[in-house]
Amino acid sequence: MAMGNWTEISEFILMSFSSLPTEIQSLLFLTFLTIYLVTLMGNSLIILVTLADPMLHSPMYFFLRNLSFLEIGFNLVIVPKMLGTLLAQDTTISFLGCATQMYFFFFFGVAECFLLATMAYDRYVAICSPLHYAVIMNQRTRAKLAAASWFPGFPVATVQTTWLFSFPFCGTNKVNHFFCDSPPVLKLVCADTALFEIYAIVGTILVVMIPCLLILCSYTRIAAAILKIPSAKGKHKAFSTCSSHLLVVSLFYISSSLTYFRPKSNNSPESKKLLSLSYTVVTPMLNPIIYSLRNSEVKNALSRTFHKVLALRNCIP
Numbered sequence: 001m002a003m004g005n006w007t008e009i010s011e012f013i014l015m016s017f018s019s020l021p022t023e024i025q026s027l028l029f030l031t032f033l034t035i036y037l038v039t040l041m042g043n044s045l046i047i048l049v050t051l052a053d054p055m056l057h058s059p060m061y062f063f064l065r066n067l068s069f070l071e072i073g074f075n076l077v078i079v080p081k082m083l084g085t086l087l088a089q090d091t092t093i094s095f096l097g098c099a100t101q102m103y104f105f106f107f108f109g110v111a112e113c114f115l116l117a118t119m120a121y122d123r124y125v126a127i128c129s130p131l132h133y134a135v136i137m138n139q140r141t142r143a144k145l146a147a148a149s150w151f152p153g154f155p156v157a158t159v160q161t162t163w164l165f166s167f168p169f170c171g172t173n174k175v176n177h178f179f180c181d182s183p184p185v186l187k188l189v190c191a192d193t194a195l196f197e198i199y200a201i202v203g204t205i206l207v208v209m210i211p212c213l214l215i216l217c218s219y220t221r222i223a224a225a226i227l228k229i230p231s232a233k234g235k236h237k238a239f240s241t242c243s244s245h246l247l248v249v250s251l252f253y254i255s256s257s258l259t260y261f262r263p264k265s266n267n268s269p270e271s272k273k274l275l276s277l278s279y280t281v282v283t284p285m286l287n288p289i290i291y292s293l294r295n296s297e298v299k300n301a302l303s304r305t306f307h308k309v310l311a312l313r314n315c316i317p
């Protein structure tokens with residue numbers, strides 16, 4: 001704590017999973033590399049197939065494409081660096097690199113919360129006003145809604161990152177996490193951070209609660225509308241169009257709230273890392289899988305695209 005010990009920190013060290021034996025780290029490396037490649041492929045495939053197939057030009061697939069785009073961004077910010085730390089060759093991250101990573105993590109994270117809410121609203125309009133769906137969700141409205149979902153990420157990420165990185169850092173520069181998330185970096189600050197912590201908690205609650213309430217509202221109305229449908233077949237059909245979204249939303253919200261809203265006492269860094277992994281690495285991989293396996297429209301579009309590609313290949317001499 002001596003003032004003389006104060007040194008300017010120019011880089012951080014990401015501890016990642018360095019407490020684990022090397023063999024396990026190699027195993028994790030292979031696992032995450034595989035998950036990463038599947039995520040990139042799955043989400044790129046969703047983007048391509050929703051662009052290419054005319055049957056998938058409804059608003060729902062516009063938002064799904066946007067979600068896939070976001071997941072790719074979210075992954076690019078975190079996973080390549082984490083893979084580097086697991087190979088144990090590249091554990092340092094510059095001050096600017098750490099700030100940039102945190103900025104984009106918050107930017108994409110907040111955008112995802114709001115985009116999931118927009119997708120719930122889209123389902124609400126589709127199920128509760130099926131006749132006006134195409135008119136309400138026209139091209140312009142879609143684009144505006146998508147832009148509005150991405151927007152809150154800017155101010156939140158900017159305030160969070162500039163405030164946190166304006167604090168003095170001294171002593172250790174070891175970030176006990178696999179990317180520059182706010183709580184582990186905050187631990188390295190040597191200044192009074194009480195006000196920032198209050199801001200961070202209130203901010204997180206708002207960013208999670210507002211979209212969550214919008215989602216609950218949409219689904220309450222969707223449920224009421226579905227219950228009114230007389231035939232079981234009609235009920236099933238209406239529900240099936242929102243079950244994928246509901247599953248994706250639940251996965252994302254449960255894993256991220258478990259990470260950020262657990263009492264401090266039982267928050268060991270290791271369990272936090274595991275939980276973080278679930279929504280930074282695992283959910284982005286599951287989204288395209290959930291949407292394509294549970295949705296016959298996407299499945300059919302995928303097989304049509306594959307056939308087209310095959311046919312194209314057969315034409316080339």
Ligand SMILES: *[C@@H]1O[C@H](CO)[C@@H](O)[C@H](O)[C@H]1NC(C)=O
Nearest residue numbers: 047065066069143146147150
């Ligand atoms: C997603 O929406 C944002 C904001 O409207 C837009 O800038 C971006 O190009 C969209 N991405 C895709 C793949 O549609």
